[in-house]
Amino acid sequence: MSDRLPPLTALRAFEAAARHMSFARAAQELNVTPAALSFQIKSLEEHLGTPVFRRLNRAVELTTAGAALAPGATDGFQALTKAWRATIRLQDEGALTVTAGPAFTAKWLAPRFYEFARAHPEIDLRFSASLRRVDLARDDVDVAIRFGYGPYPDVYSMPLPVEWVMPVMTPELARQYPTTTALKNAPLIHDDSLNFMSPMLDWAAWFKMMGEEFTPSHGARFSNSDHAVDAALAGAGVVLGRRALVVKDLDEGRLVAPFRTALTGKARFSFLCQKGAETRPQIIAFRDWILAEIEKTAAVSEGLTIVPVEDIT
Numbered sequence: 001m002s003d004r005l006p007p008l009t010a011l012r013a014f015e016a017a018a019r020h021m022s023f024a025r026a027a028q029e030l031n032v033t034p035a036a037l038s039f040q041i042k043s044l045e046e047h048l049g050t051p052v053f054r055r056l057n058r059a060v061e062l063t064t065a066g067a068a069l070a071p072g073a074t075d076g077f078q079a080l081t082k083a084w085r086a087t088i089r090l091q092d093e094g095a096l097t098v099t100a101g102p103a104f105t106a107k108w109l110a111p112r113f114y115e116f117a118r119a120h121p122e123i124d125l126r127f128s129a130s131l132r133r134v135d136l137a138r139d140d141v142d143v144a145i146r147f148g149y150g151p152y153p154d155v156y157s158m159p160l161p162v163e164w165v166m167p168v169m170t171p172e173l174a175r176q177y178p179t180t181t182a183l184k185n186a187p188l189i190h191d192d193s194l195n196f197m198s199p200m201l202d203w204a205a206w207f208k209m210m211g212e213e214f215t216p217s218h219g220a221r222f223s224n225s226d227h228a229v230d231a232a233l234a235g236a237g238v239v240l241g242r243r244a245l246v247v248k249d250l251d252e253g254r255l256v257a258p259f260r261t262a263l264t265g266k267a268r269f270s271f272l273c274q275k276g277a278e279t280r281p282q283i284i285a286f287r288d289w290i291l292a293e294i295e296k297t298a299a300v301s302e303g304l305t306i307v308p309v310e311d312i313t
Contacts, residue, residue: 006047013040014052015077018062018070064237082138096282097123100145102271105129107245111144116289123282124184136274139196143286144272156278158287160269161243161294164262164306165194165201168241169232169257176237178258180210187237188281190217191228194242197265199309205239209312244269247297261305263312 006010017037027037037287045051052066062070100109105127117125134141136155150157167183177186184207194201207214219237222228227247232239233254240263241255249255271290273283 003160006044007040007240010044010047011039011073012077013037014044014066014069015073017041017053017060018066018203021060021062023060032077037203079138082135085138085140093212093307094122094282095126096142096286097126097128097140098143098145098286099128099130099132099134099141101131101147102129103229103242103245104145104147106226107229111248112293115293116286119289120282120285122285123285127253136272136277140282142277142280145269147267147269147270149267150270152272154275156269156273156275160290161172161298161301162264162306163268164264164301165206165240165256166262166304167206167238167259168229168250169238170235170254170259171256172235173238174256174258178208180207180212180259183238184212184214184216188216189228189231189237189239190216190219190221191225191240191242192221193225193228197267199265201240201265201309202235203240205309205312207305209261209263210259243301246299250300251297260303261307263309264306299304 013026013030013032017023020026020029023034023037027034030037032040035267041053048065048069051063052069053060054063081268098109104125106129109127113127114127116123125129128141134144136142138142145160146152150159167186169177169186173186177183188203190203199205204215220231222231225242228239229241229245229249231237231272232241233249238285242256243262246255250257271287278287
């Protein structure tokens with residue numbers, strides 16, 4: 001039997017009919033008559049040399065051959081659709097879709113993006129707050145900002161500044177807990193989103209770095225970093241704030257960091273896009289804007305003692 005594929009229109013008709021298990025609904029989706037759709041499926045069956053559907057009185061069902069073909073046909077058309085959309089997106093210089101984690105979107109992108117919108121009114125900026133793995137070659141995404149260890153093969157990758165954590169709190173709480181010893185009695189907030197890191201950037205590691213053997217057994221726990229920071233902003237406690245998520249609040253005085261010693265791990269944020277797409281005007285504009293915004297608050301990190309967590313564990 002030949003490996004030559006049948007016409008694409010015949011495969012498309014089969015895929016839609018197999019997905020709907022209805023010739024009528026498939027014909028409606030493809031904007032053809034049921035007779036035309038039936039003709040395309042018949043031509044596919046002739047090409048294959050065996051039926052792919054059993055025609056029942058008021059329904060259809062897949063034959064063994066049809067059941068073998070259907071998953072691959074669906075996957076193939078989904079991949080083709082994604083590739084087509086990605087190709088179209090490469091020609092669009094008026095829109096930019098960015099995906100980042102919910103915490104980074106809420107605490108870094110959302111409070112700043114109006115500056116980008118004001119500087120580039122010609123670009124329609126769209127955010128997708130998600131940690132879902134994306135395929136930059138096929139998905140409807142132009143830029144991904146991801147936190148992790150990397151590397152990121154087969155894509156353009158630009159690492160963002162080193163990420164650190166250190167205790168941050170409201171000025172009022174800072175007056176109540178001025179020393180490391182006093183901090184042991186503070187309401188400590190735990191950011192469980194960092195639990196994937198090894199070694200962990202947690203309170204036990206930070207206190208150990210400060211010469212204190214102390215593993216907190218109390219304190220609220222949050223699975224999302226932005227929620228942990230919001231709790232600290234509300235005065236509910238002290239959180240080990242991640243640089244990217246607290247730097248604006250530190251710069252503007254809503255939070256303070258009285259202990260100028262921070263922990264860092266090997267994970268960091270990276271700016272990612274499809275290889276070759278880094279030369280697209282809207283991606284250049286967005287990348288340059290991110291770097292400029294980072295520079296605005298770079299002074300927050302000045303004078304910090306930043307210790308790799310690997311050195312203390």
